Amino acid sequence: MYKNFAEVKSALTSGVSVLEITESYLKRIEEYKNLNAFLEVFTDSVRENALRVDEKIKAGNAGRLAGMVIGVKDNICYKGHKVSASSKILEGFESLYTATALERLLNEDAIVIGRLNCDEFAMGSSNENSAFGPVRNPLNTNTVPGGSSGGSAAAVAANLCTISLGSDTGGSIRQPASFTGTYGIKPTYGRISRYGLIAYASSFDQIGAFTNTLEDNALVTEIMSGKDPMDSTSTSREVGSFALTPTDEKKRIAYIQEAYEMEGMQPEVKERMDEVIATLKADGHIVEPVSFPYLDYMVPTYYVLSTAEASSNLSRFDGVHYGYRAKNAVGVEATYKKSRSEGFGPEVQRRIMAGTFVLSNEFYEAYYSKGQKVRRVLQTKTKAIFADFDFVLTPTTPATAFELNAVNDPIQMYLQDIFTVHANLTGNPAISLPYGKSNDGMPFGLQLMSAPFTEKALYDFSAYLETKFQLN
Amino acid sequence: MHIDEKVVDHIAHLARLEFSGEGKKAIQIDMERIITFMDKLSEVDTTGVEPLIFMSDEVNVLREDIAVDSLTHEEALKNAPKRDSDYFRIPKVLSKGNF
Numbered sequence: 001m002y003k004n005f006a007e008v009k010s011a012l013t014s015g016v017s018v019l020e021i022t023e024s025y026l027k028r029i030e031e032y033k034n035l036n037a038f039l040e041v042f043t044d045s046v047r048e049n050a051l052r053v054d055e056k057i058k059a060g061n062a063g064r065l066a067g068m069v070i071g072v073k074d075n076i077c078y079k080g081h082k083v084s085a086s087s088k089i090l091e092g093f094e095s096l097y098t099a100t101a102l103e104r105l106l107n108e109d110a111i112v113i114g115r116l117n118c119d120e121f122a123m124g125s126s127n128e129n130s131a132f133g134p135v136r137n138p139l140n141t142n143t144v145p146g147g148s149s150g151g152s153a154a155a156v157a158a159n160l161c162t163i164s165l166g167s168d169t170g171g172s173i174r175q176p177a178s179f180t181g182t183y184g185i186k187p188t189y190g191r192i193s194r195y196g197l198i199a200y201a202s203s204f205d206q207i208g209a210f211t212n213t214l215e216d217n218a219l220v221t222e223i224m225s226g227k228d229p230m231d232s233t234s235t236s237r238e239v240g241s242f243a244l245t246p247t248d249e250k251k252r253i254a255y256i257q258e259a260y261e262m263e264g265m266q267p268e269v270k271e272r273m274d275e276v277i278a279t280l281k282a283d284g285h286i287v288e289p290v291s292f293p294y295l296d297y298m299v300p301t302y303y304v305l306s307t308a309e310a311s312s313n314l315s316r317f318d319g320v321h322y323g324y325r326a327k328n329a330v331g332v333e334a335t336y337k338k339s340r341s342e343g344f345g346p347e348v349q350r351r352i353m354a355g356t357f358v359l360s361n362e363f364y365e366a367y368y369s370k371g372q373k374v375r376r377v378l379q380t381k382t383k384a385i386f387a388d389f390d391f392v393l394t395p396t397t398p399a400t401a402f403e404l405n406a407v408n409d410p411i412q413m414y415l416q417d418i419f420t421v422h423a424n425l426t427g428n429p430a431i432s433l434p435y436g437k438s439n440d441g442m443p444f445g446l447q448l449m450s451a452p453f454t455e456k457a458l459y460d461f462s463a464y465l466e467t468k469f470q471l472n
Numbered sequence: 473m474h475i476d477e478k479v480v481d482h483i484a485h486l487a488r489l490e491f492s493g494e495g496k497k498a499i500q501i502d503m504e505r506i507i508t509f510m511d512k513l514s515e516v517d518t519t520g521v522e523p524l525i526f527m528s529d530e531v532n533v534l535r536e537d538i539a540v541d542s543l544t545h546e547e548a549l550k551n552a553p554k555r556d557s558d559y560f561r562i563p564k565v566l567s568k569g570n571f
Contacts, residue, residue, distance in 0.1 A: 092551070094550070094551060096547050096548075096550070096551075097543075190528045204527075232530065232533040233526075234528075235529070235530060294516075296512060297513060297515070299509075300512040301513060303506065303509065303510060304510050304513065319553065321551070322553070323551065323553065325554065330563055331562075331564070332562050332563075332565060336488040337488050338490070340488055340489055341489050341490050349489055349499070352487050352489065353487055353502075354506045354507070354510075357507065360483065367510060367513070370513050370516075370518065372523030373516075373521040374513055374516045376518075376523060410505070411509050427527045
């Protein structure tokens with residue numbers, strides 16, 4: 001079993017081949033089949049690629065990620081392999097190109113072991129919305145791994161791959177990272193190209209990594225980052241090195257008063273938060289509460305805007321160009337309607353309907369336009385916080401993983417994103433670090449958010465926190 | 473906000489979805505709850521605030537208009553549920569019985 005890239009590299013040094021490492025992962029995936037983390041294991045191509053990397057190692061020209069075996073969320077394209085966004089509507093679809101983020105990892109000789117289950121079109125917070133069944137949390141299989149990148153979180157937590165890729169639109173990397181005791185980052189909007197990521201809400205979506213160490217997270221995020229001509233929203237800013245350099249520089253840390261006082265927070269989560277605040281203060285950092293009276297508005301704003309974008313993005317699934325087509329439909333319109341109604345699951349249909357509603361002529365101003373204005377208010381207020389502080393600290397989630405089928409109400413499920421959605425609304429980077437366990441042994445995360453394009457500072461401060469708290 | 477059956481039918485048509493029976497009842501209830509949840513936004517004062525539309529700080533991302541090979545004709549048709557050698561195929565729109 002290999003828990004992280006350092007263990008893989010030390011095995012390589014002691015003479016173990018990439019193929020042997022791959023075989024050990026394949027065996028483990030088979031043993032943990034009950035988690036339903038993988039929708040498909042690329043048994044043949046991963047072995048071929050392992051052999052190819054072994055050759056390169058022998059020849060002395062292997063890339064920085066030689067030996068790394070990755071799992072990819074089922075909404076990230078990998079040429080010549082199936083991708084379905086965990087939806088029936090993409091039945092049989094095979095990627096015609098590889099996502100830029102993934103391509104950059106492959107160029108450094110990482111290899112892909114398979115595609116990972118998720119909520120359909122990344123819409124969900126429990127991975128129960130997959131057309132191919134829920135994923136189970138490896139730390140307690142009665143509970144969910146979080147979502148939407150539930151398979152990616154479970155696979156890393158159970159050591160079924162070295163790292164995995166996910167996507168985060170409202171918390172879909174950080175919330176599952178919190179539930180599974182892994183590291184998960186949502187980089188700044190524009191930091192990593194979205195080319196080849198199946199779009200859900202384009203002004204929110206970002207690709208990011210799940211890892212078992214902070215070091216691995218910084219490494220793969222650095223490699224994936226940077227300008228891509230195929231995504232005009234990707235930033236032309238220089239990336240630089242994200243390699244961890246813990247510093248004892250004194251920082252200014254804000255915590256959101258309204259989040260801190262939120263009712264219904266699990267006591268252990270709150271206690272650990274208090275402990276972190278006290279220790280940071282004792283260590284000479286400035287830690288202060290700030291008022292951000294928008295907590296109740298963030299999730300509704302997110303749903304107005306993200307469903308609107310989803311209704312537009314998902315109009316491409318029409319039963320004509322690719323994927324599932326309803327049988328016996330007569331004419332074009334019926335083909336569209338029947339294919340979409342049979343192909344999309346209930347949560348996706350709910351969001352398309354809500355999004356179409358807020359974009360419709362009569363309601364556009366009151367909902368969609370209003371949502372964009374509230375988003376501006378949130379961004380302005382957030383910028384003001386970062387004028388005075390280096391980091392904003394919150395729990396990632398108010399509680400640990402819940403049991404399967406425990407949350408049936410859509411609105412209650414949407415509130416899972418209460419602390420994470422902020423970073424997506426404003427474009428800031430945010431990371432979830434494993435920082436505590438409840439009395440029953442289930443993990444929860446600490447979320448650190450920083451100013452746009454300060455991933456390096458985010459990683460360095462996280463590294464400092466690790467030395468201070470031995471988080472893992 | 474109250475969502476009636478007429479609104480559901482209208483939005484469903486715009487979204488190219490169809491609901492009937494129990495399914496229609498369920499989506500009507502869900503929409504009403506979701507829209508009511510969204511109504512919270514009206515409490516935020518946005519007087520004089522410009523909508524935030526673009527999240528990227530890149531401006532005028534321009535490039536030369538250069539022809540490059542991306543997908544081949546064959547690749548573009550590869551994932552179609554029904555096709556012939558050149559085109560996507562859809563079910564018949566007209567049948568003899570219509571006239």
